[in-house]
Amino acid sequence: MKYLLRILGILFSLATIALALYLLINDNNRADQAMRTWSMVTMCGAVIFNGAHFYTRRKDNRGLISVIVGIIILLVVVIKFPF
Template identity: 45%
Template sequence: MKGFFRLLGILFALITILMGLFLLAKDENTADHAIRSWSIIAMSGALIFNGGYYYLKDRSKQGIVMTSVGAVILIMVLSVFPF
C-alpha cells in the first residue's frame, strides 16, 4: 500500500510539473483557466498521496498535515471549478 501511495504521489507531482511548464510555454493571452485548475488538482493529489505515504511509513503528523492540506485545496478548487 505504501508503494502504491508513493507511486501515485510521484505521478501527480510529475503531472503538476509538466502542466506548469506547459503554462510557462504558452502565451499569456491564451493561458486557459482549466489548465490552471487541473494543475492545482494534480498538486493536491500529490499532497494527498505523498502525505498518505509518509503517514503509513512513520505514522508521523507530517503525513496527516500534508493529506489535510491537499484535501482542503482539492475541495476549494472543486467548488469553484466549472464542470
C-alpha cells in the same frame, strides 16, 4: 500499499510539472484557466498521496495533516475554480 501511494504521489508531481511547463510555453489564453485549475488539482493530489505515504511509513502526524490540508484545498479548488 506504501509503494502505490509513493508512485501515485510521484506521478501527480510529474503531472504538475508537465502542466506548469505547458502553461509556461503555450501562449493560448483560452485554455489557461482550465489548465491552471488542473494544475492545482494535480498539486493537491501530489500533497495527498505523498502525505499518505509519509503517514503510512512513519505514523507521524505531519503526513496526516498533509493529507487533510490537501483534501481541503482540493475541495476549495473544485468548488471555486472552473474547469
